[in-house]
Amino acid sequence: MSSIMMNISTAFIFLALGTWVSSLITRQTLWRWLIVAVVLILSLSIPVVDSNPWLWINGATGELSIVSLILLAGFILRKLTGRGFLSSSTRIHLYILMLLAGVLLFPATLGLTQFDPYVLGYGFEISLLLLSLSILYWIFKQRQIAMILLTVVAAGEAGILSSFNGWDYFIDPLLWLFSPVLLIILLIEKRKADPLSGIEN
Amino acid sequence: MRSLLFFFAVATLAIIAIWQFGSERISWSVMIDELPVEAAQTPKFSKSFIFEQGAVASVHASAIVSVSGNKLLAVWYGGSREGSGDVAIFGSKKAVESEWSKPGVLISRAKLAQDTDRHIKKLGNPVLLSDGGKNVWMFFVSTSIGGWSTSAINLAVSHDAGQTWGRAKRLITSPFLNLSTLVKGRPFFYQDGTIGLPVYHELAGKFAELIRVSQDGAVLDKVRITHGRYSIQPSIASLGGDRLIALMRNTNTIRYVVRAYGKQGGKAWSKSTYTDLPNPNSAISMAGDKDLLAVVYNDLKHDRNQLALAVSMDKGLSWNKRFQLESSGPDEAGNKSEFSYPYLYRAKNGEFHLVYTWQRKRIAYVHFNQAWLEQLP
Numbered sequence: 176m177s178s179i180m181m182n183i184s185t186a187f188i189f190l191a192l193g194t195w196v197s198s199l200i201t202r203q204t205l206w207r208w209l210i211v212a213v214v215l216i217l218s219l220s221i222p223v224v225d226s227n228p229w230l231w232i233n234g235a236t237g238e239l240s241i242v243s244l245i246l247l248a249g250f251i252l253r254k255l256t257g258r259g260f261l262s263s264s265t266r267i268h269l270y271i272l273m274l275l276a277g278v279l280l281f282p283a284t285l286g287l288t289q290f291d292p293y294v295l296g297y298g299f300e301i302s303l304l305l306l307s308l309s310i311l312y313w314i315f316k317q318r319q320i321a322m323i324l325l326t327v328v329a330a331g332e333a334g335i336l337s338s339f340n341g342w343d344y345f346i347d348p349l350l351w352l353f354s355p356v357l358l359i360i361l362l363i364e365k366r367k368a369d370p371l372s373g374i375e376n
Numbered sequence: 377m378r379s380l381l382f383f384f385a386v387a388t389l390a391i392i393a394i395w396q397f398g399s400e401r402i403s404w405s406v407m408i409d410e411l412p413v414e415a416a417q418t419p420k421f422s423k424s425f426i427f428e429q430g431a432v433a434s435v436h437a438s439a440i441v442s443v444s445g446n447k448l449l450a451v452w453y454g455g456s457r458e459g460s461g462d463v464a465i466f467g468s469k470k471a472v473e474s475e476w477s478k479p480g481v482l483i484s485r486a487k488l489a490q491d492t493d494r495h496i497k498k499l500g501n502p503v504l505l506s507d508g509g510k511n512v513w514m515f516f517v518s519t520s521i522g523g524w525s526t527s528a529i530n531l532a533v534s535h536d537a538g539q540t541w542g543r544a545k546r547l548i549t550s551p552f553l554n555l556s557t558l559v560k561g562r563p564f565f566y567q568d569g570t571i572g573l574p575v576y577h578e579l580a581g582k583f584a585e586l587i588r589v590s591q592d593g594a595v596l597d598k599v600r601i602t603h604g605r606y607s608i609q610p611s612i613a614s615l616g617g618d619r620l621i622a623l624m625r626n627t628n629t630i631r632y633v634v635r636a637y638g639k640q641g642g643k644a645w646s647k648s649t650y651t652d653l654p655n656p657n658s659a660i661s662m663a664g665d666k667d668l669l670a671v672v673y674n675d676l677k678h679d680r681n682q683l684a685l686a687v688s689m690d691k692g693l694s695w696n697k698r699f700q701l702e703s704s705g706p707d708e709a710g711n712k713s714e715f716s717y718p719y720l721y722r723a724k725n726g727e728f729h730l731v732y733t734w735q736r737k738r739i740a741y742v743h744f745n746q747a748w749l750e751q752l753p
Contacts, residue, residue: 178493225461226495234494234520237546237554284551286581289603293551297402297597325386338548339594348552 180336184239185232187247189218194254207255238336240347241327242269263365265319268312270358272320277351280342293342301341302328402588402596404618404641405567419748420727423701426450426468426476426739434458435466436716437560438731438739441504442723443512443537447471450731451482451514451538452739453500459524461485465502465516467538476741482541483532488518491544492530495520499530505563505571508724510537513591515547515573517558525578527558531593545593555579557587560609560659562721570596572642574622576608582627584610586642602648607634609659611720612642616666621692623662623671624648626655631677633660635692653695656680661720663728666691670749672701672718672730681705681713683732687749698752701742702734715740 193214197207218228239247246261246269253259261269284293295301309324330336331344338344426438431454438452448470455463465483470476489496502516512534517527532544549557561574571589576582584601601610606628613621620638622645633653637646653660653673658680660673669692675684683702686695702715718732728749730742 181493224495226489230489230493230495231520234496235553237494237548281552285556285579286577286583286603286605289600291598291600294598296551297595336548337546337594339596340548340551342551343548346551 180238181233184236184244185218185229186215187239187244187251188232188236189215189229190251191247194251198254204255204257211255236347236349238338238343238347240350241330241336241344242273242323243347243350245323245326246350261319263361265317265323266361267358267365268317268320269323270354270361272308273346273350273354274358276346277348277354280346281348281351293340296340296342301345302331305341305345402570403566403568404588404643417747418745419751420743420745421748422743424741425734426470426731426741427479428738431479432456432462432466434736435739436733436736437501438717438733439503439562439719440721440729440731440741441506441512442508442721442729443469443506444510445508446725447537448729449504449506449512449538450476450739450741451502451504452731452733453502453516458500458736459498461498463498463500465499465514469538482514482538483516483544488530488544491532492518492546494546497521500524501527501558501560503559503562503719505565507565511535512538513563513571514541515559515563518546522555524558526555528554529557529559529573529575531589533591547587547589547593547595549575549587549595549598550577552579557585558608560717561611562661562663562719564612564614566641572612574601574610574612576610576624578608578627581605582608584608584622584624584636586610586612586622586638599643599645601636601638601645602634606630607648611660611662611671612638613662613664613669614666615691619666621662621669623651623653623660623692625657625659626650627657631655631657633671633673637692651692651695653686659717661718661730662692663720663722668746668749670720670728671695672720672732674716675700679712680716683715683718687752698749701730701732702740 193211197210249259249261280292305324305328309321313321327344331341434457435452435454440450443449451467453465464481466479467482468476468479485496497519499518502514505513514532519527529547530544532541534541556577556579557575559575563571563573573587573589575587576584582605583603584607585598587598588596601622607624609625610622618641620642622636624634626634632650633655634648635651636648654677656674656676656678658674662671664670669688671686674680676682684697685699686697688695704713706712716733721729727745732740734740
């Protein structure tokens with residue numbers, strides 16, 4: 176399973192890269208698909224130091240979190256079909272949540288604090304926390320986020336990643352590092368967009 | 377309203393399920409230690425090399441364990457130089473009263489890349505655990521990007537006493553791209569059959585940890601032994617009951633071996649202190665029990681050209697240097713000698729087996745027993 180989820184993660188990264196590049200080059204859907212296909216083929220075929228870009232990304236990032244995979248899937252669909260499934264409000268809340276969670280988790284796991292919050296992920300504490308958050312988001316009408324958090328908990332209980340730690344289903348450092356950038360981009364886009372347009376997907 | 381009720385029903389069921397799973401969290405019950413069956417009466421000591429002329433230019437970081445009853449399996453990594461692309465993990469076996477077998481490659485970079493489906497830049501630091509029969513667990517580090525501090529730990533398992541090795545698996549030990557968990561200390565079994573693996577972290581912080589791993593490589597729990605930026609490469613021994621001791625390599629300028637005591641089978645650790653054993657920022661290795669602990673270390677503050685054996689009879693509170701294993705000055709070309717990365721192992725019959733890096737060219741092997749230790753001045 177670990178190899179499958181790792182390769183799915185890498186596929187999502189290259190698909191996202193391909194769709195982003197294609198969106199810069201052309202507006203035609205067919206051409207966008209072709210460019211994505213070319214990026215995928217190149218990722219598997221360009222030799223890079225006795226390996227290829229796909230295996231390098233496998234080695235560098237491993238498995239992405241469930242939240243990352245959902246966000247990437249939303250991004251790829253939005254760019255390729257013009258219709259995503261995550262509202263901009265959902266994404267803004269998720270980026271803020273990831274930013275805050277990452278600030279609590281990553282510096283501490285690297286040794287900045289004596290307490291290691293990552294340990295909590297081996298028990299039920301993180302799952303309970305995510306479920307509580309999920310209920311709160313549902314109550315406050317952020318139902319997409321509530322469902323995403325529920326999906327994270329379900330994936331963790333099912334053990335679809337190779338990690339046994341709940342944190343790894345929820346957040347990864349790539350998502351944390353990109354969250355502030357994506358948040359700023361999204362806020363700028365929102366400001367530029369018609370305020371009456373509502374959900375932009 | 378119906379969707380709200382549905383959501384709360386799902387969430388409530390999930391909470392109950394998680395609570396149930398949570399109650400099965402891993403037990404830190406007393407570890408099984410390799411207690412001596414019968415200490416020999418006649419002092420035994422021998423010193424040799426596992427191979428005279430290596431097939432590779434540079435070797436380092438060896439480990440040893442007994443397999444299939446009374447055979448020994450030693451492993452190390454070697455290649456044209458540390459971290460080069462041709463580095464592989466080598467192994468050699470030895471039966472009682474016989475010579476070491478010709479070293480062979482156990483895990484190559486290509487095999488690990490294939491097994492883990494990723495680019496592998498380099499590999500090293502193998503450590504071994506055996507059930508006394510034919511099952512052997514080998515943990516070792518590898519990097520895909522960057523230097524050693526970005527390492528992750530891998531596990532390969534052999535069911536034929538080290539002859540062949542199954543598909544290697546990468547352990548998930550850290551949320552930060554799984555970077556910077558390394559291994560050097562000897563693993564041990566817990567009563568429930570899970571493995572206690574002393575590990576360390578050296579990206580940003582430099583601290584020691586104990587992780588619990590299932591026999592198929594799932595990381596189940598972890599605990600920090602130390603904090604901060606000064607102690608790595610923990611070596612752990614049992615003090616009986618649920619008590620443990622860890623000695624660690626010191627990476628700051630104080631240059632003394634770091635010590636911490638564990639209770640509840642390693643779930644909780646005391647604040648670390650310094651021993652009176654000097655440490656030139658180099659690996660140490662400890663084995664023994666509550667009555668006698670032995671440690672092999674570089675007995676200098678700044679170089680690795682001396683290697684000594686010290687003993688503690690008071691559970692690691694005080695240490696007495698008993699034997700000088702190596703001591704050598706620079707060679708004719710002015711190159712410094714290096715005797716480093718000891719790995720001390722106590723077999724079930726109570727005898728000690730030590731391997732260490734000898735000038736980065738050979739792996740030295742030392743065999744002694746408790747009777748020999750006790751007759752030392």
